[in-house]
Amino acid sequence: MSRPPQLLLLLCPVWLAGCDLLGIEGASAVQARREAEGKAIGAACRHAGRAIEDCYALNKKADKAAVFAGWREMNDYMTENKIEVVAPSGTGEAELAARPADDEDLDEAPAKKPGKSGHKDG
Numbered sequence: 286m287s288r289p290p291q292l293l294l295l296l297c298p299v300w301l302a303g304c305d306l307l308g309i310e311g312a313s314a315v316q317a318r319r320e321a322e323g324k325a326i327g328a329a330c331r332h333a334g335r336a337i338e339d340c341y342a343l344n345k346k347a348d349k350a351a352v353f354a355g356w357r358e359m360n361d362y363m364t365e366n367k368i369e370v371v372a373p374s375g376t377g378e379a380e381l382a383a384r385p386a387d388d389e390d391l392d393e394a395p396a397k398k399p400g401k402s403g404h405k406d407g
Contacts, residue, residue: 319347319348319351320348320351321351322347322351323347323348323349323350323351323352323354323355324351324352324354324355324358325355326340326344326347326351326352326355327340327351327352327353327354327355327356327357327358327359328355328356328358328359329355329359330343330344330352330355330356331355331356331357331359331360331363332359332363332368332370332371333370333371333372333373334370334371334372334373335373337352337353337356340352340356
């Protein structure tokens with residue numbers, strides 16, 4: 286009666302491989318995905334010129350260590366290649382909290398900073 290245990294040992298790898306076919310992620314795959322997403326979030330925040338604290342506030346569920354790693358890598362890359370910050374076109378929670386309540390002010394463009402000549406736009 287040694288056949289059933291041998292059969293189970295042979296079929297066990299087949300069953301475990303079936304988990305991947307069903308779309309069930311293992312713990313290491315989930316961790317790798319979370320880390321990659323965190324790095325992407327951090328890199329995007331740095332490219333958009335966001336402070337790391339703002340990035341954390343806008344992405345509460347992201348792994349902070351991975352977000353920081355992505356932010357730092359993008360910072361180094363941008364510094365080495367002299368890449369300028371690209372202003373974000375969307376709004377996050379921090380910007381929404383800072384905006385005025387009435388709808389008329391939402392459509393106004395931000396005030397321009399004074400140029401090199403020193404005069405301000407009126």
